[in-house]
Amino acid sequence: MKKRILIWGTGNRTKDVLKVIGACEILAFVETKPSSAQFQGIVVIPPEGIKDIEFDILLVPIVDNCQIEKYINDDACIKKDKVVFLSVDNLLETGFYYNQYKLIRDLIPLEYLRQYLSWNFEFMKYSPQILVKEHMDEERKHLILYAEQRGYLQFLNYEFTEKYVHCKYDIQYDGQKKMYYAVWKERKFFFPRSWKLKQAACYWRDAIMCYDEKSPLATSMQNITQGGIAVEITQEMPLWSINEIDNVACVYIVNSDKEWAEAIKASFEDQGKEFYVINSLSECKEERIDKMRCDISENVAQWLSTYLGKFFILNIEVYVYYKKDDLKEVQGVLESKGFQCRESDGYVYYPQDVKPFEKIDFRKGIVIGTRQEEKNTDMESEDVYKNEGVGGCQL
Amino acid sequence: MYIINGVAGVYEERESKKYRYKKLHNLITCHNIGCKNVLFVSKNKYDMAERYRVDHIFNVIDLLDEWNGFSIELANVLSIDQFWSYIDLVVLERTGFTCQLKEFITRAHKHNIPVIYEVDDLVYNVKYLDAIMEGTGTGLDRYDFWIKILESQYNTAVLCDGYWTTNLFLSQRLANDFKKQSWVLPNFANPQQIMVSETYLEQKLNEKAYCDDFVLGYFSGSSSHNNDFMEIAHEIYILMRRYPNIYLKIVGFLDLPSEFEIFESDNRIIRRPFMDCCSLQKEIAEVDVNLVPLVVNEFTNCKSEIKYFEAALVGTISCMSPTYVYKNIDEKGYLGKICEKGKWLSVLEDLYVNRHNLKNGFKQLHEEALADYAYYNQAENLKMILDEMESIEI
Numbered sequence: 001m002k003k004r005i006l007i008w009g010t011g012n013r014t015k016d017v018l019k020v021i022g023a024c025e026i027l028a029f030v031e032t033k034p035s036s037a038q039f040q041g042i043v044v045i046p047p048e049g050i051k052d053i054e055f056d057i058l059l060v061p062i063v064d065n066c067q068i069e070k071y072i073n074d075d076a077c078i079k080k081d082k083v084v085f086l087s088v089d090n091l092l093e094t095g096f097y098y099n100q101y102k103l104i105r106d107l108i109p110l111e112y113l114r115q116y117l118s119w120n121f122e123f124m125k126y127s128p129q130i131l132v133k134e135h136m137d138e139e140r141k142h143l144i145l146y147a148e149q150r151g152y153l154q155f156l157n158y159e160f161t162e163k164y165v166h167c168k169y170d171i172q173y174d175g176q177k178k179m180y181y182a183v184w185k186e187r188k189f190f191f192p193r194s195w196k197l198k199q200a201a202c203y204w205r206d207a208i209m210c211y212d213e214k215s216p217l218a219t220s221m222q223n224i225t226q227g228g229i230a231v232e233i234t235q236e237m238p239l240w241s242i243n244e245i246d247n248v249a250c251v252y253i254v255n256s257d258k259e260w261a262e263a264i265k266a267s268f269e270d271q272g273k274e275f276y277v278i279n280s281l282s283e284c285k286e287e288r289i290d291k292m293r294c295d296i297s298e299n300v301a302q303w304l305s306t307y308l309g310k311f312f313i314l315n316i317e318v319y320v321y322y323k324k325d326d327l328k329e330v331q332g333v334l335e336s337k338g339f340q341c342r343e344s345d346g347y348v349y350y351p352q353d354v355k356p357f358e359k360i361d362f363r364k365g366i367v368i369g370t371r372q373e374e375k376n377t378d379m380e381s382e383d384v385y386k387n388e389g390v391g392g393c394q395l
Numbered sequence: 396m397y398i399i400n401g402v403a404g405v406y407e408e409r410e411s412k413k414y415r416y417k418k419l420h421n422l423i424t425c426h427n428i429g430c431k432n433v434l435f436v437s438k439n440k441y442d443m444a445e446r447y448r449v450d451h452i453f454n455v456i457d458l459l460d461e462w463n464g465f466s467i468e469l470a471n472v473l474s475i476d477q478f479w480s481y482i483d484l485v486v487l488e489r490t491g492f493t494c495q496l497k498e499f500i501t502r503a504h505k506h507n508i509p510v511i512y513e514v515d516d517l518v519y520n521v522k523y524l525d526a527i528m529e530g531t532g533t534g535l536d537r538y539d540f541w542i543k544i545l546e547s548q549y550n551t552a553v554l555c556d557g558y559w560t561t562n563l564f565l566s567q568r569l570a571n572d573f574k575k576q577s578w579v580l581p582n583f584a585n586p587q588q589i590m591v592s593e594t595y596l597e598q599k600l601n602e603k604a605y606c607d608d609f610v611l612g613y614f615s616g617s618s619s620h621n622n623d624f625m626e627i628a629h630e631i632y633i634l635m636r637r638y639p640n641i642y643l644k645i646v647g648f649l650d651l652p653s654e655f656e657i658f659e660s661d662n663r664i665i666r667r668p669f670m671d672c673c674s675l676q677k678e679i680a681e682v683d684v685n686l687v688p689l690v691v692n693e694f695t696n697c698k699s700e701i702k703y704f705e706a707a708l709v710g711t712i713s714c715m716s717p718t719y720v721y722k723n724i725d726e727k728g729y730l731g732k733i734c735e736k737g738k739w740l741s742v743l744e745d746l747y748v749n750r751h752n753l754k755n756g757f758k759q760l761h762e763e764a765l766a767d768y769a770y771y772n773q774a775e776n777l778k779m780i781l782d783e784m785e786s787i788e789i
Contacts, residue, residue, distance in 0.1 A: 151474065151477060152419065165424075168428065169428060197430070198428065199457075201428045
């Protein structure tokens with residue numbers, strides 16, 4: 001059904017609006033001092049007449065006139081959730097609150113709105129109102145409720161995050177290593193040498209928040225096996241590996257970022273365990289891996305297809321929130337390799353790859369794959385990757 | 396001219412780093428470790444002025460221990476209400492007046508937070524309309540358009556507690572017009588511009604990149620610069636008639652006079668579309684001389700030195716009209732040519748005749764540009780400015 005709209009004003013700005021609005025039914029124009037009974041063949045009414053008309057949207061193409069805005073805000077008869085302030089000649093500058101998105105998205109044709117939304121969408125993506133609530137389970141509805149109370153969505157929308165947001169982080173500087181570090185569970189975690197204190201503090205907040213026991217990204221692998229080999233693939237701080245270090249005999253960390261590699265080595269050198277920081281998983285000399293955690297943001301399913309056949313992996317956790325199809329694709333690859341899969345509890349919110357007008361939903365954080373202790377018959381020959389070289393660092 | 400191989404993907408990488416919104420919590424975390432927060436409000440994140448005056452400034456803020464930066468678009472200003480107690484300073488980046496903005500400024504003042512109006516053009520007061528019309532070459536049909544913009548900007552500016560701009564000439568006008576303090580931070584190059592420029596300069600220093608055609612470059616911001624080029628058009632015409640291996644490269648918008656049709660048909664006019672800042676560096680690197688003609692008046696005296704340092708970074712010499720900032724560059728003894736009106740032909744001809752010597756100045760141009768216009772050389776100045784702004788009495 002076409003939206004029934006009222007438009008405030010009959011001047012040039014209204015004419016501009018009329019050029020861009022598409023399928024709708026204009027019921028009337030509103031003028032404080034109407035100079036004629038009709039405008040473009042449609043009745044012109046005074047503001048007092050608004051209350052007598054059933055409408056879906058009151059479009060106000062005037063955004064720098066505080067008197068009109070005040071009139072609308074003060075008039076109890078005008079439902080505020082039906083009012084859209086809009087300036088077409090200056091869409092970028094003013095008047096379009098993200099909470100009006102749903103009202104207006106059916107009103108203005110895509111070619112105009114898409115252009116506008118591409119500019120403003122980054123902010124709108126963090127408004128709880130952008131989520132379509134139909135077909136959501138109770139947990140996701142609860143997450144929205146929590147985000148609405150707070151006013152915005154974030155990566156983790158759980159009450160437990162509050163304590164991390166308001167925490168004062170004790171980040172120390174190691175004068176000898178010339179790096180900032182944080183202490184967690186009595187262990188030091190170093191940050192890249194070029195990082196400032198503020199950068200380290202903000203990063204650390206997010207990192208340990210993700211490892212809270214209530215987090216959708218908290219590990220489920222602790223204590224499932226003792227000893228053996230662990231591999232973590234990450235471009236950042238390998239918190240998972242250090243968390244696991246008491247349960248394994250040897251750790252490989254795949255991290256190709258030079259600054260992070262230096263910080264990782266500094267973090268691990270006091271742990272008294274055998275560890276390697278390598279550029280690529282093909283540098284790992286093991287055949288069997290007991291636990292693996294993969295944090296790969298691009299083409300993760302393709303990556304898994306390439307590497308799963310080269311090692312015998314018993315337990316694997318894979319981040320699947322970066323792209324909306326990652327969950328399905330990763331599960332498919334893991335199951336094809338004999339893993340039994342399940343999703344981690346809870347949800348994260350990660351709308352980075354979403355385009356305007358696409359549906360936005362929460363996502364699962366991790367897919368966990370486990371399989372039985374037996375030799376993988378699919379395992380490929382070492383010849384496949386022996387030429388890639390081994391550049392690990394054992395300290 | 397020089398044949399330069401472009402560096403791909405740099406601009407996109409910069410774009411992906413723009414998603415600062417999701418880190419609202421950084422305001423709290425930074426506040427808790429004693430770091431101050433400055434909130435930038437801009438029209439939209441893809442505005443050209445926003446790039447130089449917000450994005451690039453963030454590159455410098457990243458280098459500061461004492462300050463953290465956060466940016467938000469004008470349309471969303473009222474949505475940060477719960478974070479006031481973590482904000483120390485607000486900067487409005489050339490934002491026109493809206494009711495929401497007025498309310499936003501009121502709320503900032505209630506929390507005792509100074510609000511600074513940032514502008515890098517003389518576009519905030521109707522009294523400068525004539526200079527703007529002359530400087531931009533705008534016709535009478537655009538009077539209403541400009542008046543609306545100037546009134547809107549003025550209505551915002553007058554509510555603010557201090558002013559921030561790119562050169563002393565404009566800064567003095569702001570301070571006089573509003574009787575409040577004003578600060579200067581020049582426009583400067585960001586890490587990506589510097590990185591690609593160094594790659595291009597290296598290629599230019601290699602003989603293989605050189606070919607003997609002589610290319611003049613005109614890198615236009617918008618169609619409002621038509622008047623600027625007209626200042627020198629006839630002299631360029633004479634020069635190109637005189638030397639058949641002189642070409643004119645135009646990046647962006649420019650309507651050439653009809654006398655240039657002869658060069659168009661000879662393929663001596665090279666046109667390129669408006670482009671991102673990193674691709675632009677490649678185009679500038681390829682030309683022999685960067686043309687920066689301006690109608691010299693109060694409006695253009697307020698312009699910044701972007702065109703000079705973008706060219707100098709890639710070792711390209713600039714010929715510039717004697718506006719306030721370009722005269723300063725000349726007075727500092729930096730490499731470049733100041734051309735008074737009517738003197739362009741002789742200066743350009745001299746550069747053409749001695750074109751094989753231009754290479755000797757590549758490194759000097761690059762180093763002078765870095766000294767004054769590299770982002771990492773702005774940190775001390777920016778910290779001082781932010782500290783002073785934060786401490787002003789409202």
